Amino acid sequence: MNSAPAKNTDSPPSREYNMMDKDFRRIQKIAFNLTGITLSDQKKNMVYSRIVRRLRALKLNSFSSYCDLIESEGNTELTDFINAITTNLTSFFRENHHFEYLNETVIPDLIKKNAGTRRIRIWSAGCSTGEEPYSISMVLDHFTHIRKWDVKILATDLDSNVVATARAGHYAEDRVDGIPSQYKKYINFNKADGSGQVKPEIQSRIQFNQLNLLHDWPMKGQFDVIFCRNVVIYFNIDTQKKLFDRYANILTTNGKLFIGHSESLHNVTDRFTSLGRTIYERNR
Numbered sequence: 001m002n003s004a005p006a007k008n009t010d011s012p013p014s015r016e017y018n019m020m021d022k023d024f025r026r027i028q029k030i031a032f033n034l035t036g037i038t039l040s041d042q043k044k045n046m047v048y049s050r051i052v053r054r055l056r057a058l059k060l061n062s063f064s065s066y067c068d069l070i071e072s073e074g075n076t077e078l079t080d081f082i083n084a085i086t087t088n089l090t091s092f093f094r095e096n097h098h099f100e101y102l103n104e105t106v107i108p109d110l111i112k113k114n115a116g117t118r119r120i121r122i123w124s125a126g127c128s129t130g131e132e133p134y135s136i137s138m139v140l141d142h143f144t145h146i147r148k149w150d151v152k153i154l155a156t157d158l159d160s161n162v163v164a165t166a167r168a169g170h171y172a173e174d175r176v177d178g179i180p181s182q183y184k185k186y187i188n189f190n191k192a193d194g195s196g197q198v199k200p201e202i203q204s205r206i207q208f209n210q211l212n213l214l215h216d217w218p219m220k221g222q223f224d225v226i227f228c229r230n231v232v233i234y235f236n237i238d239t240q241k242k243l244f245d246r247y248a249n250i251l252t253t254n255g256k257l258f259i260g261h262s263e264s265l266h267n268v269t270d271r272f273t274s275l276g277r278t279i280y281e282r283n284r
Contacts, residue, residue, distance in 0.1 A: 017055060019048050023063035027051065030070060031085055034078065035158060036214045036239045039085065050084040083159050090128040092179045093135045095229065097277055098258050102225070103139045106256055110224055111146060118149040121223045125213060125247075126231040127155035130166025130198075130206075131175070136227070137202045138183045154219065156211035167208040169198035213243060222252045229278075230260035237268065244269040251282045 027047055028039045039047060051066065054077070060066050070077050093099050110120050120140075124133040133155035140151060157163050173194030176187055187196040211217070213231070226247055232240045247257060248271040257272055257280040259265070265272055265280060272280035 017048075017052055017061075017063060019044075019051075019063045023067060026067045026071075027063070027085075030067065030081070035082060035086075035212060036235045036243075037085070038234060038236050047085065051081075054080055054084055079160055083161050086159050089230070090131045092131045092176070093183070094131070095261055095278075096180075098227075098229075098279065099135055099139055101277075101279055102136065103142065106225060107140065107143055111143065114149075114224070118146075120146070120149060120151045121221060122153045122225040123219075123223045123227070123250075124153060124155040125211075125226055125228040127157045127163070127166055127208070128159075129162045129171075130155065130169060130208070131171075132227060132229070133166070133206050133208075134169065134186075134198050134202055135183075137205055138186050140205070141186065141202060142182075151205050153206045154223075155206050155208045156213075158210070158212055160210045163208050163210050169203050171196050171198075214239070217246070217250070219250065222250055223255060224252050225256045225258070226251060227258045229258060230263070233260060233263050240268050245271065248272065248282050248284075253282065255282045256280070257282065 024041075024044055024047065031037050031039050051063065055061075055063070055066055058066070058069070058077070060069070069075055070081050107120075114120060122136055122140075124136060127133050133153050136153055140153075141147065155163075155166060157166070173196075176184075176189070176196035177194075179187065186199050186202045188199055189196050228243075228247065232243060235243065244257075244265060248269070251257065256275075259278045259280070261278055263278065265274070271282060271284055273283045275281055
């Protein structure tokens with residue numbers, strides 16, 4: 001659900017420009033230094049097809065010139081570069097067992113645990129186009145007696161374009177079709193085209209921000225729950241270790257961490273206990 005390198009599904013492009021191996025190595029290094037993302041050699045065609053669009057837009061004649069530009073001090077191209085090398089595969093209630101566990105176990109436990117403060121904080125780290133945090137907000141809204149609590153969801157992503165899409169909360173018909181029936185009441189459907197707009201009460205508890213997970217985090221308080229799904233699989237092991245340690249530091253005691261189905265904390269960190277099905281609990 002997050003910004004992550006696109007899978008190499010782009011068809012091989014006609015070589016309008018020549019991307020030398022040294023150009024690709026520079027792009028790999030820049031991408032890693034900026035985002036922590038490791039672009040494998042298998043992503044070379046994908047990188048070509050994504051970056052060549054920026055060459056055309058900027059009227060540059062070589063990948064070398066583009067690398068010079070994004071390495072220059074004070075340039076304004078870095079955001080477009082990051083947006084170009086990331087993609088966002090997500091859907092409402094993706095990996096639905098996570099939302100079932102949130103509904104059946106996590107939120108009821110937090111209602112008891114936080115009864116004194118009447119406060120809940122959840123972070124969707126890698127929110128992509130917003131379906132994940134909106135799904136979380138819909139689950140929360142089912143607990144009608146906490147609607148007056150201080151409940152907030154922080155939703156962040158590296159890609160500024162998808163953050164803007166998420167903030168708007170408007171989705172085409174094929175995106176809202178798969179929402180479970182009990183949650184469709186939270187969408188205003190357009191009869192003309194089948195598109196849907198997330199209702200204000202679901203949007204109101206979410207704050208969307210652009211954030212690079214490897215940079216400083218502006219958040220001061222702790223979170224009860226963190227969703228970081230299908231993000232760290234694209235980081236090397238050292239980066240993963242640092243990131244999960246930071247997650248543990250910002251989670252409350254026994255706070256919950258949800259990761260993607262193809263990800264694991266095995267041999268990465270000992271600060272979480274597995275609860276099964278890629279759900280973890282902070283243990284120290």
